Amino acid sequence: AVPLEGEYEPSPAQWVREQVELYESSGGTQGTTLWDTGLPVVIVTMRGAKSGRIRKVPLMRVEHEGRYAAVASKGGFPHHPVWYFNLKANPRVDLQDGPERQGMIAREVTGDERAQWWRRAVAAYPPYAEYQEKTSRVIPVFVLEPE
Numbered sequence: 754a755v756p757l758e759g760e761y762e763p764s765p766a767q768w769v770r771e772q773v774e775l776y777e778s779s780g781g782t783q784g785t786t787l788w789d790t791g792l793p794v795v796i797v798t799m800r801g802a803k804s805g806r807i808r809k810v811p812l813m814r815v816e817h818e819g820r821y822a823a824v825a826s827k828g829g830f831p832h833h834p835v836w837y838f839n840l841k842a843n844p845r846v847d848l849q850d851g852p853e854r855q856g857m858i859a860r861e862v863t864g865d866e867r868a869q870w871w872r873r874a875v876a877a878y879p880p881y882a883e884y885q886e887k888t889s890r891v892i893p894v895f896v897l898e899p900e
């Protein structure tokens with residue numbers, strides 16, 4: 754799979770930018786967990802919906818039989834994270850899980866399929882359940898499937 758090409762635009766959020774830099778510069782051996790929780794994180798490289806630039810978004814690792822969920826929780830804030838619109842516009846992404854990097858296609862899921870992946874997400878990262886309780890926004894879930 755040809756990795757996404759283009760000009761990388763780092764996140765304006767320093768803690769996010771730094772996690773991406775440590776994760777990538779260490780070949781996926783460092784910066785691979787959320788702070789000291791020990792819970793695993795993946796990096797999703799995507800193309801900006803408006804800028805066309807390369808964006809890199811760390812997300813909690815939710816994996817099942819080679820497919821991953823991307824949960825647009827943003828801590829339960831009232832609005833979707835901006836990257837939600839990137840995946841809707843440009844579903845071809847690169848996912849880095851530790852040292853492994855592969856091309857995936859993102860697809861927003863609803864109904865029973867979303868419920869199944871939501872259970873997996875909460876099992877991997879329990880705070881997702883609290884985030885959903887604190888907002889009337891239905892937190893979107895994408896499934897990333899190998900292209």
Ligand SMILES: C[C@H](OP(=O)(O)OC[C@@H](O)[C@@H](O)[C@@H](O)Cn1c2nc(=O)[nH]c(=O)c-2cc2ccc(O)cc21)C(=O)N[C@@H](CCC(=O)N[C@@H](CCC(=O)O)C(=O)O)C(=O)O
Pocket residue numbers: 764765766768769772787794800801802803804805806808810811812813824825826827828833834835836837838839
């Ligand atoms: C601050 C904003 O970020 P955001 O896309 O809203 O995403 C917010 C967060 O979800 C994002 O920072 C996540 O990485 C935070 N985050 C998680 N966020 C989650 O939503 N879920 C998670 O499971 C999660 C885990 C996680 C683990 C580690 C870590 O370091 C961060 C983690 C941002 O980057 N804004 C940019 C624009 C970004 C962008 O993509 N612009 C598009 C335009 C998009 C459009 O408007 O159409 C473009 O380039 O074209 C800017 O203001 O310049």
